[in-house]
Amino acid sequence: MQYPLFTMEKITDKIAALPPGSNYFSLEFFPPKTSMGSANLRARLDRMSRALRPLFVTVTWGAGGSTAEKSLELAELCQRELGLTTCLHLTCTNMSKKLVDKALQDAKALGVRNILALRGDPPRSEEYKERINVNGNGIEGMEEEDEFEWAIDLVKYIRKMYGDYFCIGVAAYPEGHADEGHPEGQSLEHDLPYLVGKTQAGADFIMTQLFFDVEAYDKFEKRLREHESGAFKTIPIIPGMMPIQSYQMIKRTTKLSHARLPPNIISRLDEVKGDDEMVKKVGVDIVSEIVTHIQQEAAPGPRGFHFYTLNLEKAVSFILERTNLIPTEDLEDESAVLEISVPLQSLSVNGAHSNHASRRQSSIGSDPHNRVIVTGPTSNSDWEATALDAAMPADPINTRANTLAISEGEGALGREATWDDFPNGRWGDARSPAYGEIDGYGVSLHMSVNQAIKLWGFPKSVGDITELFIKHIEGSLSAIPWSEEGLNEETNTIKSQLLQLNQKGWWSVASQPAVNGVRSTDPVFGWGPRNGFVFQKAFIELFLPSKDWTPLKEKLMSEEIKENVSWYAANASSQFFSSDSLMVNGVGTRGDEGGSTNAVTWGAFPGKEIITPTIIEEVSFRAWAEEAFGIWEEWGRVYERESESKKLIEGVREDYWLVNVIHHGYVEGEGLWDLLLK
Numbered sequence: 023m024q025y026p027l028f029t030m031e032k033i034t035d036k037i038a039a040l041p042p043g044s045n046y047f048s049l050e051f052f053p054p055k056t057s058m059g060s061a062n063l064r065a066r067l068d069r070m071s072r073a074l075r076p077l078f079v080t081v082t083w084g085a086g087g088s089t090a091e092k093s094l095e096l097a098e099l100c101q102r103e104l105g106l107t108t109c110l111h112l113t114c115t116n117m118s119k120k121l122v123d124k125a126l127q128d129a130k131a132l133g134v135r136n137i138l139a140l141r142g143d144p145p146r147s148e149e150y151k152e153r154i155n156v157n158g159n160g161i162e163g164m165e166e167e168d169e170f171e172w173a174i175d176l177v178k179y180i181r182k183m184y185g186d187y188f189c190i191g192v193a194a195y196p197e198g199h200a201d202e203g204h205p206e207g208q209s210l211e212h213d214l215p216y217l218v219g220k221t222q223a224g225a226d227f228i229m230t231q232l233f234f235d236v237e238a239y240d241k242f243e244k245r246l247r248e249h250e251s252g253a254f255k256t257i258p259i260i261p262g263m264m265p266i267q268s269y270q271m272i273k274r275t276t277k278l279s280h281a282r283l284p285p286n287i288i289s290r291l292d293e294v295k296g297d298d299e300m301v302k303k304v305g306v307d308i309v310s311e312i313v314t315h316i317q318q319e320a321a322p323g324p325r326g327f328h329f330y331t332l333n334l335e336k337a338v339s340f341i342l343e344r345t346n347l348i349p350t351e352d353l354e355d356e357s358a359v360l361e362i363s364v365p366l367q368s369l370s371v372n373g374a375h376s377n378h379a380s381r382r383q384s385s386i387g388s389d390p391h392n393r394v395i396v397t398g399p400t401s402n403s404d405w406e407a408t409a410l411d412a413a414m415p416a417d418p419i420n421t422r423a424n425t426l427a428i429s430e431g432e433g434a435l436g437r438e439a440t441w442d443d444f445p446n447g448r449w450g451d452a453r454s455p456a457y458g459e460i461d462g463y464g465v466s467l468h469m470s471v472n473q474a475i476k477l478w479g480f481p482k483s484v485g486d487i488t489e490l491f492i493k494h495i496e497g498s499l500s501a502i503p504w505s506e507e508g509l510n511e512e513t514n515t516i517k518s519q520l521l522q523l524n525q526k527g528w529w530s531v532a533s534q535p536a537v538n539g540v541r542s543t544d545p546v547f548g549w550g551p552r553n554g555f556v557f558q559k560a561f562i563e564l565f566l567p568s569k570d571w572t573p574l575k576e577k578l579m580s581e582e583i584k585e586n587v588s589w590y591a592a593n594a595s596s597q598f599f600s601s602d603s604l605m606v607n608g609v610g611t612r613g614d615e616g617g618s619t620n621a622v623t624w625g626a627f628p629g630k631e632i633i634t635p636t637i638i639e640e641v642s643f644r645a646w647a648e649e650a651f652g653i654w655e656e657w658g659r660v661y662e663r664e665s666e667s668k669k670l671i672e673g674v675r676e677d678y679w680l681v682n683v684i685h686h687g688y689v690e691g692e693g694l695w696d697l698l699l700k
């Protein structure tokens with residue numbers, strides 16, 4: 023079969039075709055961690071593309087190629103099935119050149135014509151260089167100039183291999199890129215010569231890091247437009263906007279991206295920080311004001327905006343409507359139901375076959391209580407919830423105006439768009455497209471080799487690693503590889519229990535105390551809207567050696583304890599046990615009733631259903647365990663190949679188990695700690 027030919031797929035061609043003075047926007051998505059998340063993102067993307075009509079969408083790439091297959095699958099969905107102009111992010115460091123080549127070939131095969139060429143994490147050692155030194159005569163299969171150290175190397179490589187086939191974007195940082203390559207601090211002036219280099223090497227557009235300091239952005243754009251090189255006179259510069267999804271999330275993302283939150287924005291958010299709904303509302307105001315401000319500034323061509331959606335739709339839909347980025351007159355005129363006449367066909371990417379359910383042919387009056395989202399099988403159907411279990415309404419009445427209303431959460435159908443509107447990172451609902459990492463850039467230590475060594479040194483024994491965990495709990499070490507933050511106030515209430523566990527070599531990576539009905543405005547445990555009450559079950563997640571895991575498992579399965587706890591355990595070889603498993607000859611098998619779902623944080627609020635922002639279940643635990651062991655691997659890569667530290671970390675990774683234990687007796691505050699410590 024012939025695929026339809028897309029005549030205008032390059033971003034720059036599409037921008038050039040816009041009327042002068044017009045605005046456009048793009049939306050960024052990351053590949054979800056679970057197959058239910060992917061299925062639900064498909065429905066979300068379909069709705070957003072019809073209601074919002076972005077000029078293009080972008081798909082993130084996990085640093086080091088960690089999400090390669092999933093990113094290409096998502097790019098395929100966007101480009102091929104939904105017919106959206108798609109831009110694939112591609113990083114070039116810490117992965118083999120083969121993977122770069124494969125990504126570019128696959129992107130081309132999918133009809134993707136746009137690549138955001140990025141460096142990724144700072145390059146590490148020699149491990150990824152495919153050097154075969156033939157009798158000392160040089161490198162086979164790779165020319166010196168093809169080595170990837172900076173984003174410019176990828177820009178040059180794409181131009182060398184593909185000529186003008188791809189439209190290439192590059193990243194820029196209005197407040198300067200934070201990198202220890204220039205420890206004197208982040209500075210736009212430091213970056214500029216390299217940005218000129220990237221642009222002159224063949225970049226077609228510039229997309230920026232998120233920012234909230236609009237003055238810094240104004241200065242940045244002015245500086246670029248007037249730059250003495252002339253490199254940025256007319257090139258599209260697309261500012262990156264991050265809708266504010268929650269107080270914690272915005273604090274964390276701005277910290278990770280080294281973007282300044284100006285004091286007036288902090289105080290507006292601080293005023294409402296105890297009320298998640300209000301944070302979102304104020305966040306829409308803040309980002310809309312920034313967009314409106316930039317819209318009023320003169321530009322050499324149409325003005326674009328890029329939105330880091332984090333795979334969520336409500337806040338971005340409000341911002342787009344508020345700032346007239348989606349023309350409202352179109353919305354009113356249009357009432358036709360979209361029909362898809364082109365038969366859809368799936369393509370195998372990276373050898374993996376994607377199961378593409380055909381897009382639903384929705385009709386007016388389709389039953390909102392029909393809860394099927396997609397009909398395709400999930401890739402891990404043996405342990406993931408089915409689409410039916412996701413309890414989401416079917417594709418609704420799809421005029422553009424109605425679809426937008428749904429994206430904004432209006433009416434009964436609005437729940438389809440907003441059921442996961444308060445994401446909670448890896449503790450959220452694993453069926454949400456937004457479940458998991460904060461930026462979709464994959465498993466990463468979020469720092470350079472030197473910074474990692476400065477923090478964690480060269481551990482030579484298990485005792486040295488124990489020491490690091492203890493220091494982190496005590497507050498004298500700012501980060502461990504699994505958490506770049508210190509303990510929060512709530513965790514401080516169980517500090518002595520955590521210290522005791524860590525002292526015996528059970529390294530804790532996550533935990534919470536039991537809470538039995540505390541006001542939602544409580545400064546330590548409170549969350550959600552006012553006048554509510556919040557509850558928590560105590561849980562802990564630990565790495566522990568296999569010699570300790572065996573007796574603990576027996577204890578957890580003993581008659582007197584098993585009714586009070588749920589637990590999950592996995593190791594780096596993907597072995598998995600849980601309290602749902604039946605043990606047959608010491609080997610875990612699935613229980614007849616499938617995996618349990620444990621709401622471990624919930625709240626009761628006036629006029630609302632019970633809200634359960636923190637859920638622990640098999641699917642999310644498995645997804646996280648894979649990542650958690652991936653982080654051991656990343657940490658090991660900090661050290662030289664044959665070094666003691668690398669061998670130690672590899673040994674731990676192979677031997678240890680990640681175990682999560684939840685204690686159901688939340689009215690007995692100490693239940694979990696008594697169980698583990700006595």
Ligand SMILES: Cc1cc2nc3c(=O)[nH]c(=O)nc-3n(C[C@H](O)[C@H](O)[C@H](O)COP(=O)(O)OP(=O)(O)OC[C@H]3O[C@@H](n4cnc5c(N)ncnc54)[C@H](O)[C@@H]3O)c2cc1C
Pocket residue numbers: 081082083084085086111112113138139140141142143144171172173174193194199200201203212213214216220229230231232262462463
């Ligand atoms: C819009 C956007 C999207 C992103 N998407 C992703 C993603 O999908 N996946 C992901 O992993 N990451 C992503 N990132 C993050 C990005 O990979 C990191 O910020 C990375 O640290 C830098 O990438 P770069 O392409 O800007 O690198 P570069 O352009 O190579 O610059 C990196 C730093 O090195 C300096 N520099 C450049 N060349 C030289 C040189 N020759 N000598 C000395 N210093 C030099 C620059 O000034 C800068 O400080 C994204 C960032 C942005 C802004």
